[in-house]
Amino acid sequence: MRRGLAGALAVAAAAVMLIGAADDPSDRLKSPAEESRARALFQQLRCVVCQNESIDDSEADLAQDLRRIVRTQIAQGRSDDQVRAFLVQRYGQFILLKPPLSPGNATLWLTPLVLVLAGGAYVWRRSRAVRREEPALTPAEEKALGRLQAPAGAKEAPHSEV
């Protein structure tokens, strides 16, 4: 088990350390526009054998291969979507760092929205209730309040300091 742990550590460390190879001078595409498209795609694709890295960050052999595939396909004139579709067909959705908005992933994409709307609606209801439940002061009460406040002088400012 110790050895296994040490092995795992070594793998993790190697994965972390050997990084920044996406921009190797010899691999770059000739057209800067195509190269920047490739780099943008790299950031959205997972190095499927690594712990948790995009192929833009990883120097694993597989990441190297994937970068080559993406660059080749872009050079051949394929669109970003076509490249992604090709890779998904090969490696499954696991390769996409941004999961597609499909019925299966609806929970993932919609939960934040639902939470903030539901929470917002609840807060809104509670804050409306206060207006209904706290009617304005009656004239008699206003007068009483005025009497109470009179000795204290001017109206208390919202940010009085100690």
Next chain:
Amino acid sequence: MARGRRVFEGRGRMIAELGAFALMLALALSMGQTALSAAGRLRHSALLQGAGEGAALGAFIAVLIAFLALMDAFIRSDFSVANVANNSTTTEPMFYKVTGVWGSHEGSVLLWNLVLTGFGALIVLFGDNLPRALKALTVMVQGLLAVLFIGYTVFASSPFARLANPPVQGNPLNPILQDPTFAIHPPFLYCGYVGFSVVFSLAVAALIEGRVDAAWARWVRPWALTAWSFLTVGIMLGSFWSYYTQGWGGWWFWDPVENASFMPWLAGAALLHSAIVTEKRGTLVGWTVFLALIAFTLSMLGTFLVRSGVLTSVHAFAVDPTRGTILLTIVAAAVGAAFALFAWRASKLSGGGLFSPVSREGALVLNNLFLSTACATVLLGTLYPLIRQALTPNNPISVGPPFFALTFNPLMIITLLIVPFGPLLAWKRGDLRAAAMSLRIPAALALACGLVALAVMQPRMALSCAGLALGFWLIFGALAELAERSRVGRVAAMESLRRLGGLPRGAWGTTLAHAGLGVFVLGACFESSWKLENAQTLSPGQTMSIGAYSLKLDSVTPIDGAGYSAEHAVISASRNGNPICTLSPERRTYPAAAGQTTSKKSICVLGASDLYVGLDDGQQNPDDIHAWVVRAYWYPWARFIFIGPVLMALGGLISLSDRRLRFSMPQRAKAKGGPLKTEPAE
């Protein structure tokens, strides 16, 4: 000679066993702490309660002894202790021998225990103002947590296990962890994580007592503030470490390990703000208790979910599935019990409360709505691949940075837009128009800054400029609060100064923390939008350029360092022919770590920006001259990313020093006639 050596080993043997014994003693004392405090509460016995508190102090001292014993083993490189043999060598510098104590799973759990019992001792020492019954129960819950985790350490994760045949040399601490920043990162992080245990214990104690009121919220606040400030620094250090050791400008990856520390941070930030509402207005009681429970729950979940290897991560360094499962069971038991109690008692908590949307509490409620949704989003994004895998094992998916950019960022942007309004609104009924009037100058300034950026920065990026404007909005908005409170421009300058001097520290803390948030946004936006990178194969004498800078590779020489050998490059940077600085990146090889190589980056700090150079493997170029790949990066305003959180933590500490937040304050307030006496908020 042989005799001397045996004596030496004999002494070592005793100290490690002393550590193991101290740990068992700590377990017994924690049990005593739990039982005696519970009995003290039940029988209303000051004697029993005092005994429980004494046991809590004793447990801390016992864990401290165990911790020092392990440190001693590391310092003396006593390889007969398995943990030392697995995580250190004789060739490491002393600093890394010491920090190696928490470099392993066992050691880091021991550190966790040290902090946990440490906070238990702090409750005993600084909790005099708590009502007797509440204090007894808080100490009891803290003791129960200590029993769980120390028990785990003693029975499943002892750092003092011996090897029958000690090796001559140990396995080194993972080379990439051999870094000063990383070495001090875990203690800060753990003080943050475990600091929330106090809040958790206070919440459970209050639920058992069945009474949660404004006074309770006042007791919670300083602890939450302490934990949150530590956590802020801890996360920042981890991020900074990843930024400057790993190159390529990465300071945040939405990696499970990072998310694990970020979730309690978000929950803690929400708790800080909701506790203010509970304290000042006596409302949001149930919600504040819930957040108090959730903050520590997420701390435990995050730490051990990552440790268990259930989630894969780039930087999970101490993974062990078997023991991870035990830990997760412990966490589930503690959390399950706490939330069952909450479900049972929550309906009895008074003070659900109503509020006006335009008021300080209204703004704070909105803050909580967005912060907690953001927290839930991070949680969901982190766990979703696991859930999907359980449901459809054949089609795993990944959730990476692009998901968080599309969900978390919009939520945060809305939150940040609201921030400057909060402190300017009065409690109960705020005047939105007056607040907007006070903020018109900051808004105009922020907008102007954004437009200047739009005109000046190349390439032109409208969204990034909007982000910069948001950062300036936060900074100027925070200053506007000070201006408003000191009546700048409306009273004489001296009077304004006097008022400024008289402001409660809490107000300064709020301003600093909110401005720090703005500084962070500026850095994050600028760095991620306008960073540059370039890589070139260079032989000595050749040059390359990055942005406005020109880099010349002067030389590459082999050198020997502590525990490694390296290729040491000297690179001179210049701008328009004027020399700026000299960089010296290294490519290090660690023979003790199976020849693992790491790249030591070199950074030239230019104001808040970094010019950053790394050296990659050498190769023969066609002319048969040795050449190296030199990677250069330009990270504009990157330092702000790390200065921002430091300001936020400082803001927390300044608030903590506020007279009104001192641990002893509620008693004074009581003397003045009840803890609910209205006081101006910060």
